[in-house]
Amino acid sequence: xxxxxxxxxxxxxxxxxxxxxxxxxxxxxxxxxxxxxxxxxxxxxxxxxxxxxxxxxxxxxxxxxxxxxxxxxxxxxxxxxxxxxxxxxxxxxxxxxxxxxxxxxxxxxxxxxxxxxxxxxxxxxxxxxxxxxxxxxxxxxxxxxxxxxxxxxxxxxxx
Numbered sequence: 196x197x198x199x200x201x202x203x204x205x206x207x208x209x210x211x212x213x214x215x216x217x218x219x220x221x222x223x224x225x226x227x228x229x230x231x232x233x234x235x236x237x238x239x240x241x242x243x244x245x246x247x248x249x250x251x252x253x254x255x256x257x258x259x260x261x262x263x264x265x266x267x268x269x270x271x272x273x274x275x276x277x278x279x280x281x282x283x284x285x286x287x288x289x290x291x292x293x294x295x296x297x298x299x300x301x302x303x304x305x306x307x308x309x310x311x312x313x314x315x316x317x318x319x320x321x322x323x324x325x326x327x328x329x330x331x332x333x334x335x336x337x338x339x340x341x342x343x344x345x346x347x348x349x350x351x352x353x354x
Contacts (some may be wrong), residue, residue, distance in 0.1 A: 220347035222271060226258035228339040230283045230298065234330030236323050243312035244305050260344040273346035283336040294338060295331055299324065 214354075218293060226322070229241060245255055262276045282291040283298060302309070302324055 218350070220350040221267075221277065222265065222345045222347065223342065224261050224265070225340060225342045226261060227281070228258045228341065229255070230331070230338045232334050232338045233283070233336040234327070234334050237327035237330045237336070239313065240302055240309070240323060240327050243309040244302065246312050247308045248303060258341045261341055265343055265345050270348055272348045274343065274345040277342045277344070279340050279342075281338045281340055283338055284332045284334075286332065295328060298331070299328060302327075 229245075230237070230327070233241075249253055254260075262274065263269050265274050281294050283294040285290050285295065306320055310317065313320065313323070315323065
């Protein structure tokens with residue numbers, strides 16, 4: 196579920212000018228996209244979580260617009276984007292298990308907020324979460340991580 200940016204906040208505020216420096220100033224932004232290739236119960240949990248988060252005016256699609264956010268800012272050059280796949284299943288060792296745990300604990304943090312969106316009691320939510328974790332493994336779920344690297348314009352001579 197990653198980080199989010201308030202939709203109403205100016206994106207220029209996020210990438211505000213930095214003090215002048217003779218050293219190169221680099222920027223690295225990294226966001227995880229919502230998982231893909233998961234089962235129906237996990238889909239229901241994500242739907243509820245996203246409804247709650249969107250009501251709070253948070254941008255869940257931030258990862259997909261990182262590059263354009265930096266490009267439109269105009270203060271950076273040498274902008275590069277890197278996309279990697281993170282498995283969200285136990286078929287890929289510790290990395291896959293860490294991704295499962297990250298999603299699991301993300302849902303636990305949002306549990307009390309999600310209950311009204313799911314129209315379920317706490318015990319049923321716990322069962323749904325357990326099923327969703329099994330679905331991650333069964334369906335071979337994965338997430339994409341998007342990283343954007345850039346250098347502040349003018350901070351590196353002869354670049």
